[in-house]
Amino acid sequence: MSLNHIPSPGDPGSRLLDGPALWPAQAHTPTVLGRQLVIDRGEGSYIFTDDGRRLFDGTAGLWHANIGHSNPELAEVAFDQMRRLETYHIFARFTNDKALALGERLAEISPIDRSKVILNSGGSDAIEVACKLARRHWQREGRASKKVILSREFAYHGLHAYGTSIAGLDFNREGYGTDSLVPETARVSFNDPEQVAAVVAEIGPENIAAIVTEPVQGTGGVNPPVPGYLEAIQKICRENDILLLLDEVITGFGRLGTMFAAERYGIEPDMVIFAKGITSGYAPLGGVLVSPQVWEPFYIDSPDTPVFRHGATYAGHATAAAVALRHLEILERDQLIPRVKELETLLRTEFDKLARQNVAVTDVRVAGLLGGITLAGHLKAEQVCDDLIELGYVARPLRGNTIQVSPPFIISDQELTLFVTAIDQAITERENR
Structure with a gap:
């Protein structure tokens, strides 16, 4: 659609103009409207959409929900x-x-x-x-x-x-x-x-x-x-x-x-x-x-x-x-900062295992409870992150075809292991399509 063309009500593009009044942040608007997840509550390391989905918040929002959501x-x-x-x-x-x-x-x-x-x-x-x-x-x-x-x-x-x-x-x-x-x-x-x-x-x-x-x-x-x-x-x-x-x-x-x-x-x-x-x-x-x-x-x-x-x-x-x-x-x-040191060790172990097992992973990086997974060029981090949502997990695509991992500090060892396992599954299933 031309930037100079304003769709009339009968045009296919008119649905975008009739969408929500809220302008999405950091978004190519046409590709997110109609696909947005409306988050209406959170609990600990999980967020819940208004259509009933429960998602593990693997990015702690935008890197910030360190002690989890809805702490009383x-x-x-x-x-x-x-x-x-x-x-x-x-x-x-x-x-x-x-x-x-x-x-x-x-x-x-x-x-x-x-x-x-x-x-x-x-x-x-x-x-x-x-x-x-x-x-x-x-x-x-x-x-x-x-x-x-x-x-x-x-x-x-x-x-x-x-x-x-x-x-x-x-x-x-x-x-x-x-x-x-x-x-x-x-x-x-x-x-x-x-x-x-x-x-x-x-x-x-x-x-x-x-x-x-x-x-x-x-x-x-x-x-x-x-x-x-x-x-x-x-x-x-x-x-x-x-x-x-x-x-x-x-x-x-x-x-x-x-x-x-x-x-x-x-x-x-x-x-x-x-x-x-x-x-x-x-x-x-x-x-x-x-x-x-x-x-x-x-x-x-x-x-x-x-x-x-x-x-x-x-x-x-x-x-x-x-x-x-x-x-x-x-x-x-709650000794959450020392806990991050423990989680760093586990995250590094799980990431190293992921890199060994999955040829589509070209690099992994860990510092504290921050992790980045770089994918081979034939896969798109955006698509893998979309697939992860269907598996019940939130991750975020970043520059360099990278998947961001930065969960809350309150994550359990088991939750962290399952999160990386889900990433492995999403990458493998996407590669095999």
Whole structure:
């Protein structure tokens, strides 16, 4: 159908125009309308459709449902907080007790010593703030040329203006009339530190404000760092006065078996961007942990102290903060982060077995409770994931013909084994058609 053609009621394409008012996210709309699964409830590691199907949530929603769905403790704490105070903004002289308490708790567990905490509504918001703060830092330092933000091939950092601009997935930057909505951005290799150093030298460190990276790339195909890569990036940053921004929207709060991936890989970033796992998805919340090097100049007791103009209506939302505080208690009380380490071992064993048994699997990757399965080119990850739904499991197709596996932390050993078995079955049946 031509883009310039508006279907009349008699045209076959008119059913698309008469579909639901809700615009599907991240979708080629014509291929999903009429095929959407309407999720009307969840329970633990399972979700249920409005037509009665029970599906194992093998992706924890969008990487976030770490403690599973419909946890009554989080529902109750949200209810109690709303009855007391739904929220109050944290602009200027105002704040609220739950935002303050969450800030203190995050500073305690932060991989950055003496960090300050900027709160907002999610990962894309947090990326926007972190990139702006990186540039603001160097402007305040009087080094006005340091404006470029570097990011990696295949990176995903949300879809606000900065997230779109630093995306390493080209399709997320295309179609806006320019290579980058924010012009001062560039991409570096996702696995070759020598190429990163070459790009830094070419652009000039005097022009670069920050390098932003996911410790383990998520949407780009579940790509753990090659040995030494993150350490090399950190060294490049330190030697060239470039801020290191770690996007832990997916990896933060236990997904890799440590509270933050920075701990697992021994990285000392200047900022950590977080979201998703801080509330297990029970409330929209994200933010940035900021190092003293960056925040201290904004705290000096002087009329000349600059203001960093950040803030949103729901930054420090009291109910979201209350949910996050309880969620962090549950992670600790139920020993869910150590449990992820145990599950990583099992997931690696099951993935290795899958790769040995199924010739259509060309690569498997595991980091914590994150897994990626790459399929041979004659199979399509999208089709295999559709087949998995018919078997009662949710997985997600990603770049590189990859199947994403990232179940809730509460998954049992048996459920994890059965999940990988179902993936094997779906691949085999698709190949034999």
